[in-house]
Amino acid sequence: MEGESLFRPIADNEVFYFSCGPEVPCFNACCRDLNQFLAPYDVLRLARHLDMHTGDFLAAYTLCHDGPQTGLPVVTLKPAEPGEKQCPFVAAEGCRVYENRPGSCRMYPLARMLRRARNDGSLTESYALIREAHCRGFEQGLPMTAEQWIADQGLEPYNELNDAMIDVISVKQQYLPGPVKGALGEKLFAALYDIDAWKTDFHPQASADSRHPGFPLDEPDPADDEALLRFAMQYAAALLRHESGDRPQTEARM
Numbered sequence: 001m002e003g004e005s006l007f008r009p010i011a012d013n014e015v016f017y018f019s020c021g022p023e024v025p026c027f028n029a030c031c032r033d034l035n036q037f038l039a040p041y042d043v044l045r046l047a048r049h050l051d052m053h054t055g056d057f058l059a060a061y062t063l064c065h066d067g068p069q070t071g072l073p074v075v076t077l078k079p080a081e082p083g084e085k086q087c088p089f090v091a092a093e094g095c096r097v098y099e100n101r102p103g104s105c106r107m108y109p110l111a112r113m114l115r116r117a118r119n120d121g122s123l124t125e126s127y128a129l130i131r132e133a134h135c136r137g138f139e140q141g142l143p144m145t146a147e148q149w150i151a152d153q154g155l156e157p158y159n160e161l162n163d164a165m166i167d168v169i170s171v172k173q174q175y176l177p178g179p180v181k182g183a184l185g186e187k188l189f190a191a192l193y194d195i196d197a198w199k200t201d202f203h204p205q206a207s208a209d210s211r212h213p214g215f216p217l218d219e220p221d222p223a224d225d226e227a228l229l230r231f232a233m234q235y236a237a238a239l240l241r242h243e244s245g246d247r248p249q250t251e252a253r254m
């Protein structure tokens with residue numbers, strides 16, 4: 001049926017056929033119908049691709065609001081033109097930031113689902129296939145399993161750092177539910193999304209806090225952006241616990 005999407009969980013070894021590129025008649029269609037959330041790692045990769053300070057990238061290409069459920073910042077790509085839905089990075093020949101495109105652009109046509117174990121808090125992943133009626137990529141391509149698609153699309157670092165963000169969200173909901181404003185809000189935003197500002201403005205304090213129990217210990221190489229983001233996210237989670245007096249307000253949730 002026109003416009004219908006099918007969402008179907010797939011088994012680990014199940015094979016699907018998909019390919020997207022200039023050869024498909026709908027090439028670029030989804031990049032012109034944007035609803036693009038950016039994770040912290042997406043912001044870092046895109047800013048580096050464009051050789052920009054993360055703060056400058058955020059100002060130029062994104063919109064931000066407080067998440068109604070988490071109280072944490074939610075960052076989305078700003079459309080190329082106000083009132084339209086076109087990605088600022090789409091061109092006739094394809095994606096201008098392809099090597100560092102966001103995780104969600106890489107993940108489609110899969111959706112990654114996570115479940116947290118109650119006993120030890122560990123995360124288990126599974127995948128579903130999203131089949132949108134307008135998408136012609138299903139008519140071609142080599143057979144793939146979800147695992148092969150993840151490797152083919154370079155998604156491992158995205159998944160790893162997105163899981164770290166899920167840990168921050170989980171701690172936020174458990175220890176400090178509701179909106180976060182003021183200095184704490186600024187600190188969290190920088191730690192999660194504006195890592196270049198965090199590096200200069202807040203990292204020294206994080207290094208000092210790391211001597212206290214509960215804060216992350218492994219000081220990363222300041223030149224290693226991914227390690228620094230990982231550390232900043234662990235620090236954000238520790239800070240939320242600390243600000244709550246280490247008293248959970250609700251049960252752990254995903």
Ligand code: SF4
Binds near residue numbers: 036087090091096102
């Ligand atoms: S970042 Fe690239 S792949 Fe993703 S929506 Fe924009 S143009 Fe398309």
Ligand code: SF4
Binds near residue numbers: 028
């Ligand atoms: S609609 Fe599907 S095949 Fe067409 S450009 Fe988007 S992802 Fe590729």
